[in-house]
Amino acid sequence: MMIHSAPTQEVAVIAQPRTNGTTDKRRRILEAAVHVFAARGFYNARVSDIAKEAGVADGTIYLYFKNKDDLLISLFEDRMEAILGRFRGELARVPDAAGRLRRFIELHLGMVAEDPTLAEVLTVELRQSAKFMREYKAPKFGEYLDLLGQTLELGRQTGEFRSDVDPAMLKRAVFGALDEVSMVWASSRRRPYELEAAAEQLAQMCTHGLLARDASGRKTGESP
Amino acid sequence: MMIHSAPTQEVAVIAQPRTNGTTDKRRRILEAAVHVFAARGFYNARVSDIAKEAGVADGTIYLYFKNKDDLLISLFEDRMEAILGRFRGELARVPDAAGRLRRFIELHLGMVAEDPTLAEVLTVELRQSAKFMREYKAPKFGEYLDLLGQTLELGRQTGEFRSDVDPAMLKRAVFGALDEVSMVWASSRRRPYELEAAAEQLAQMCTHGLLARDASGRKTGESP
Amino acid sequence: MMIHSAPTQEVAVIAQPRTNGTTDKRRRILEAAVHVFAARGFYNARVSDIAKEAGVADGTIYLYFKNKDDLLISLFEDRMEAILGRFRGELARVPDAAGRLRRFIELHLGMVAEDPTLAEVLTVELRQSAKFMREYKAPKFGEYLDLLGQTLELGRQTGEFRSDVDPAMLKRAVFGALDEVSMVWASSRRRPYELEAAAEQLAQMCTHGLLARDASGRKTGESP
Amino acid sequence: MMIHSAPTQEVAVIAQPRTNGTTDKRRRILEAAVHVFAARGFYNARVSDIAKEAGVADGTIYLYFKNKDDLLISLFEDRMEAILGRFRGELARVPDAAGRLRRFIELHLGMVAEDPTLAEVLTVELRQSAKFMREYKAPKFGEYLDLLGQTLELGRQTGEFRSDVDPAMLKRAVFGALDEVSMVWASSRRRPYELEAAAEQLAQMCTHGLLARDASGRKTGESP
């Protein structure tokens, strides 16, 4: 298994082809926002703190983002964009649903291990955003969830998973499990468990728990 | 299965022995806080809104709670107290670990079905609290998680569950799954799935996924 | 002539029948706003300056007024209310249009002489308000202008004034003349002319200029 | 009478002898400033809006004007310069004071009819400027007023007007009347009166109201 999943190829090849000033400043602000939001939470984070950490003036932030809310949203979309790209590539390599589910779990927790700070923000602040901006639909996050949903649906249709699995609900359940495990790990100073081991256990639980047939080939009981 | 799990005994027996004014006012404030926090989120909720909804003056809130943070914390502790009592009673009736796990899942989602508003607050705002009050340890919430942890540990020790299950991590995973499923259900105007069905599926996934032996009695592979 | 037109009756009798706290604080804020707006202009006036001058906290202003704009508007309406009351009473005592026009001029300039600071604000800031709040209709100011308009219309209908006078336009002209004369007088440290003399001259110009017949009883030329 | 007083000669003769870039850019900025100040008012106008409308960069404005205030001041001086030239030429053709006064009124309102946008700015924003820049003396505006003042003084000295007319005050009154009538006309979407008719009425009122003798040759009463 590969938790510290080294960014496979594209990242290794070229980091930032063109570092034009604009992109750079925007990137620095987002980077700073991750740290400050992680450290203080969205509501307690001061825009001026982010500016200071990014090494720009307060006003500069408003050249790149509409307001504080937009900064958080952009952060989500920006990071999710990259994550989605990587996940799609990785999942495509795995043919069976159970394998994909396992890979997803490994990738998710691998990502958390790589960048705990980002994980904290994506994990904790996403919830509030659902509250404080009723209108924000987090499209990228929807796509992320759908990677899970599609995997579950695939397994259901191929008969790999039980016919009664409800992807719309279970994608939330699996995500919720990963998210909580991630948050606890990322938030606590002294890491309470190994993420690699966690990935293995969660993969076991999720895949075994959903399989249509057990190891002996016997059909598992489906809900009536 | 029993999602709309009617409060079994204690609540029915002693409703409110003494309705002294003080307790009543405190209760009304907490009640109002649930609604306002659910509707607007902790940070966007104004103390004066809670006061208005509770039918008391703004200042009165500070007679019962130290500050806004304390109001949220007290809300957690207060509700968790009741929940813990009920859960402990219910779980004690089930002898085996798998059955207890299933019962916990049913109770948790049943609780959400009973009081979605409360679920929204407990579910969403708990996350932020971890952020905004580093010091707050949420003792009752720890006890709640431990009900899960003890069940998992029980199963592990009796050999019902695989020997490698890590209760400290898995209690988080199970809780995360329940929490996310609850939040989505409680937050969306039109309920995206049935909570009863969700309980059944989650119980299946969690119990089957953790069992030491499959239905044929064969040992399931444990992680090396 | 009576420029320093002593407030005839009502004001002399009872100033403020009930000085309840609320009214008092609101009054002090409005009073302070007059001074600060007069001294610095609406846009350069800081809300905190007004608060300081009123002897209240910044936030207190927002208990009585929606925002800074509303403070200016309320100031207009409040002062105009009182002015309208006085003017209506005074004008009713004069039967002929020319006399009323003269009395209006005397009252207007008398008011300026009494409270130059208020005059400065009413005079200068009213213009901008028309600009910066397109929606604000300044109803009381409309009534004030109509006192002039009605006087002109009266004179036109009784034949006292020429039949071609256009009250809608001329009320603006007369007001504009008074306003400009007032503003210059109130704004300049060393008063450039006597307001009493100005009132006499303006009254002469306006009444003679509008009369249907000159002193010899001959009809004055009307515009074709 | 000639309200739509076509720019008599000079403008037709020399349009723009040299369109060197510098002058052109300055001109475009002033032009844009007129529109933006008229549309939003001085304080609500953003320098960047003016730059955009002028088709130049924000910084360019500061190559031609010291700051935003200076832009407004320069606008006044620039436009007044042209206006003064035209007015002086026109007034010189009229020998008697009453005729000149009438001509001034016609020219002023004619100017407003020609360029209402400019009128709005000159009219409304001039007031604030008196407030926000105590030091700005608006020399050209002073000259403009003096055209009126000199006319009144002329009439007084020749005995055409009553001997007690106070030019220093009355020039303000006449200007105020014209200004208010202009502002209302220029500001309201649907023009509330005809400017030509207004000019005629104001000319009547001002001249008749000031004449030393009425149509029958009888001396009008002077103030004691």
Added chain:
DNA sequence: GATGAATGAGCGTTCATTCAT
């Protein structure tokens, strides 16, 4: 000269908390 990205001082407004009644 021209640009426009960057700056940062400045201000309006909010709202948790206090305390005189």
Added chain:
DNA sequence: GATGAATGAACGCTCATTCAT
């Protein structure tokens, strides 16, 4: 205990102005 008017610290955001290119 209960009130709610008053407080004032705190912060998001704007925009005139600068200056490196």
